[in-house]
Amino acid sequence: MQRLYEEKTMNRLRNLAILIGAVALAIGVGAPEAVAQGSAPAKINAGNSAWILTSTALVLFMTIPGLALFYGGLVRSRNVLSTLMQCFSICCLASVLWLVVVYSLAFGDGGSANAWIGGFGKSFLAGVGTSTLSGDIPESVFFMFQMTFAIITPALIVGSYVERIKFSAVILFSGVWLILVYAPVAHWVWGGGWLQAFGVQDFAGGLVVHMTSGVSALVIAAILGPRRGFPGEIRPPHSPGLVMIGAAMLWVGWFGFNAGSALAADGSAGMAMTVTHISAATAALTWTVVEWVRYGKPTLVGIATGAIAGLATITPASGFVGPVGALVIGFTAGMLCFFAVNFIKSVVKVDDALDVMAVHGVGGATGMLLTAILGAASLGGLGLSETTILNQLYIQFVGVVATLLWSAVMTYIIVKAVSALVGLRVGEDEEIEGLDIITHGERGYDL
Numbered sequence: 001m002q003r004l005y006e007e008k009t010m011n012r013l014r015n016l017a018i019l020i021g022a023v024a025l026a027i028g029v030g031a032p033e034a035v036a037q038g039s040a041p042a043k044i045n046a047g048n049s050a051w052i053l054t055s056t057a058l059v060l061f062m063t064i065p066g067l068a069l070f071y072g073g074l075v076r077s078r079n080v081l082s083t084l085m086q087c088f089s090i091c092c093l094a095s096v097l098w099l100v101v102v103y104s105l106a107f108g109d110g111g112s113a114n115a116w117i118g119g120f121g122k123s124f125l126a127g128v129g130t131s132t133l134s135g136d137i138p139e140s141v142f143f144m145f146q147m148t149f150a151i152i153t154p155a156l157i158v159g160s161y162v163e164r165i166k167f168s169a170v171i172l173f174s175g176v177w178l179i180l181v182y183a184p185v186a187h188w189v190w191g192g193g194w195l196q197a198f199g200v201q202d203f204a205g206g207l208v209v210h211m212t213s214g215v216s217a218l219v220i221a222a223i224l225g226p227r228r229g230f231p232g233e234i235r236p237p238h239s240p241g242l243v244m245i246g247a248a249m250l251w252v253g254w255f256g257f258n259a260g261s262a263l264a265a266d267g268s269a270g271m272a273m274t275v276t277h278i279s280a281a282t283a284a285l286t287w288t289v290v291e292w293v294r295y296g297k298p299t300l301v302g303i304a305t306g307a308i309a310g311l312a313t314i315t316p317a318s319g320f321v322g323p324v325g326a327l328v329i330g331f332t333a334g335m336l337c338f339f340a341v342n343f344i345k346s347v348v349k350v351d352d353a354l355d356v357m358a359v360h361g362v363g364g365a366t367g368m369l370l371t372a373i374l375g376a377a378s379l380g381g382l383g384l385s386e387t388t389i390l391n392q393l394y395i396q397f398v399g400v401v402a403t404l405l406w407s408a409v410m411t412y413i414i415v416k417a418v419s420a421l422v423g424l425r426v427g428e429d430e431e432i433e434g435l436d437i438i439t440h441g442e443r444g445y446d447l
Contacts, residue, residue: 045136048264052141055260059148062253063155064091070246070308071159072444073239074301074354078434079163080238080444086158086167090174094151097178099124102150103143105183107191115194118187135263145260146186153182153209159354160217164227164431167439168422173414177216181410185212185403199387200399201371203272204261206316206364207403214361215407218344218352223415224424226351228431240300247304251280254311258318271382272318275326276311282327283310286334305359309337312363317371321381325374329367337363365400372396 068087072080094102101123108118122128125143134142154174161170186208188195195207202208227234237243258276262269287306292298313333314326321329340358344350352358372392377383385392418424430438437443 042133042136044133044138045264048135048266049137049141051265051269052137052145052260052263055256056141056145056148058253058256059145059152059260060091060253062250062257063148063152064088066246066249066253067152067155067158068246069242070250070304071162071354073242073244073246074159074237075162076235076434077238077445078436078443080436081442082167082435082439083158083162085440086162086170087155089167089171090155090158091151093171093175094154094178095147097175098143098147098150102178102183103146105179106150106186107146114192115197116187117184117193118191137263142263149205149209149257150178150182150186153205153213154178156209156213156356156360157217157220159356160221160352161224162353163435164425165224166423166426167435169418169424172422173220173418176414176418177411180414181212181216181407182208185406188402189399195399195402198398199392199395201320201375201385201392201396202316202368202399203319203371204258204315206368206371207399210312210315210360210364211368211400211403212407214357214359214364215404216411217356218350218361219408219411220415221352221357222350223412223419227353228428230351231345231349237301240304243301244304247307251307251311254280254315258315262319268319271322275321275323275329276314276318278323278326279314279330279333280307280310282330283307283313283334283337286331287338290335290338305355306334306338309333309359309363312360313337313367313370316364316367317374319382320371320375320384322374324380325370328374329370332366332370333363336366365404368396368400369393 064087068084071087072083075083101120103125104120104122105118108120108122125140128139128143130138130140132139154177157174157177158170184193187193189200189202189208190196195202200207254276255273259269259273262272284303284307287309288298288303291302310330310333314321314329317325317329337359340362341355344352344355344358372385372395373379373389375381375383375385375392376389387395415424426435426438
């Protein structure tokens, strides 16, 4: 009897233990497997990773071939290959420098100096392997995505100095500029620096990409001097068709630029893509109407340039505004950037050849300021700001001024140093003959 009683007691205890284990497993606590899962390290999100991989390819597509063809069509035929060569070479140079040091300076841990610049701990991607994560995506993917931004930014500056600059100066300037201008500003805004801590909202590069490149373009164009015959004898773009093709590639690639900056395949990315497209279309139409009224004819180059202005201006705001905000930003970009082109050429009298400052510098600054206003929930925005509209406007203004001053001063120093080392400008005979045959020994067209 005693043995039978003990066996029944053991069976009851075993059944009770099984029941407790089953309940614990069902609610996700108590079971060893559940505990192990709760303490497991973060895992790669396959959907987010796939989207950022795709966005990386889209943003690289913006520079080569998109920006290269856009700029190549805008210059004269004897300089088309040199323009393509400058964009392609900057892509290669920026990629290597990004690996060696620029990524680390932008996104590395700078210790006590972290507010101003990153450190050297991630140089050559030290410590980054296949399982290293940035958020829930591989850090190697984040590294590549951010690399494409570092590629296109100095390539944008090409538009200011085409047709008259030495190729050696392009290479030297672009490399030093990436280290001394791009890396610090990227760190300030996206890498945990002082502007990010201050509360600046720059979703995809209004400051980091467009303002740095636009301001720097104006400085180098002013130092370099105008092209022969500026402004009255400058010939129109040699291939509006190439301009449109390049602009269309930029437009498509910009979806990776802005929507990819959400770093996730989610509703934020979807809204960023939506407002990007709306702003580009609105700005293109606005530019065309203004051009038609003022000059009597709507041009293909005009509508393409207007689209780029809308894309540049929505960039900082794309993660904060809604579709109505995108309409306002696109309309403002089409108007403001159009008149900025004429103002810089006729009043400031600087030969920013392909209007980098007017489109990207003015557009980036405008988008930054409008983000504070149109990002408010009361005005149809997403309401992501943690402060009032006026206070956010002040924060955005500080970011714009800081970026403008840093870019202008550092670019001036870099250009002067490059001029002393290798010279800046080709000779007058070389400019007349064209950089394609003089610098590269090739011609774009065999006519």
